Amino acid sequence: MTRVFVDTSALLTLIDADDPRQLAVLAAFAECRADELVTHGYVVAESLAVARRRLGVDAAVLLLDDVLPPIALLPVSPEMHAEAQRACRATLPSGTSFVDRVSLVVMEREGITAAIALDRDLARPGLTVLPSP
Amino acid sequence: MPGDIILGMIRTQISLTEDQMRRLRAEARRRRVPIAEVVREAVDRTVPADPGEREARFDRLLSAAGRFHSGTGDVSARHDEIAGEGDW
Numbered sequence: 001m002t003r004v005f006v007d008t009s010a011l012l013t014l015i016d017a018d019d020p021r022q023l024a025v026l027a028a029f030a031e032c033r034a035d036e037l038v039t040h041g042y043v044v045a046e047s048l049a050v051a052r053r054r055l056g057v058d059a060a061v062l063l064l065d066d067v068l069p070p071i072a073l074l075p076v077s078p079e080m081h082a083e084a085q086r087a088c089r090a091t092l093p094s095g096t097s098f099v100d101r102v103s104l105v106v107m108e109r110e111g112i113t114a115a116i117a118l119d120r121d122l123a124r125p126g127l128t129v130l131p132s133p
Numbered sequence: 134m135p136g137d138i139i140l141g142m143i144r145t146q147i148s149l150t151e152d153q154m155r156r157l158r159a160e161a162r163r164r165r166v167p168i169a170e171v172v173r174e175a176v177d178r179t180v181p182a183d184p185g186e187r188e189a190r191f192d193r194l195l196s197a198a199g200r201f202h203s204g205t206g207d208v209s210a211r212h213d214e215i216a217g218e219g220d221w
Contacts (some may be wrong), residue, residue, distance in 0.1 A: 001178065010211045017199035026198040031151035033191055036178075050215045054208045055201040066197040070190040072177075079165045097213045109164050118209060 002132075003034045005107050006071050007117035008099065015059060019059045021080065021118055021131065026117045028130035036098075037071040040106050042099045044068060080105045096121040 013025040029037075052060040084101040100121045107115065107127065114128045123129060149157065161168045181187065208215065 001142050001181075008212055011207040012212055014194075015199050015201050016203045016206065016208055017201065018203045019209055020197055020206055021209070029198075030195060046212065050208065050212045053219060054203055054215055059201045063199050064199055070187065070194050075166065075170065077165055085152065095213070097216075099216075132220040 002032075002114060003038050003110065003112050004032045004035045005103065005112050005115040005117070006037050006039045006043070007103060007115060007119055007122060008043050008047045008050070009118040010042070010116040011063060012050060012055075015051070015062060015116060016055065017077060023130035025118070031130065032114075032116065034056075035038065038074050038110075038112070039071050040074045040076050040102060042076065043104045044073070046099050047059060074106055076102055076106060080109060 010025055010028070013019045013021050014029065016022060019025075022035050047063060048060045051063055081102065084098065084105045087105070088096075088098050088101045100119060103122060104124070106112070107122075107124075114125060114130065115122060118131075157168055157171055161171050188212070
């Protein structure tokens with residue numbers, strides 16, 4: 001079973017019918033039915049905050065009740081957090097968010113080579129990103 | 134052997150060969166996580182949750198698709214910017 005990382009952009013696009021990539025992201029999720037979907041707590045926090053602000057409380061409820069349950073949560077250790085902070089500090093004022101920095105550390109440490117994401121900041125050699133741009 | 138239950142975890146004792154323990158330690162060190170975390174993940178992969186329940190949860194994820202209308206279609210693309218706008 002391949003582990004596939006799920007990013008904030010994938011979660012938000014999935015539930016927004018007006019997003020031009022919504023059907024592509026839905027197809028990407030469907031393609032990963034036999035895989036193990038994973039994310040981390042910073043992605044959850046960010047997704048809930050943005051969903052609640054722009055799509056409403058019910059969208060946050062939908063994420064909590066229906067979207068997040070089949071996605072396993074990977075722990076972010078203090079060392080991983082610190083590594084992301086160092087990378088963030090070293091690259092400021094780069095536009096890559098801290099959450100993305102944590103995602104990159106998590107994927108590297110966990111040996112994850114596939115992701116459902118639309119965020120170009122996550123693109124790295126050796127990482128297969130769905131849906132394809 | 135029954136184990137102690139602490140914060141939703143059942144404490145138990147297992148025996149491993151020296152080679153298994155060496156590989157386990159090396160993996161935990163490589164990922165900088167506790168040995169117990171590597172064991173828990175291995176259990177999840179070897180003895181996955183009920184397939185029917187997993188399928189049902191995945192179907193609910195798919196059925197959540199397109200349930201909301203942002204009116205702009207750019208919430209995902211601008212999520213970094215939006216995340217910085219207000220309270221979490």
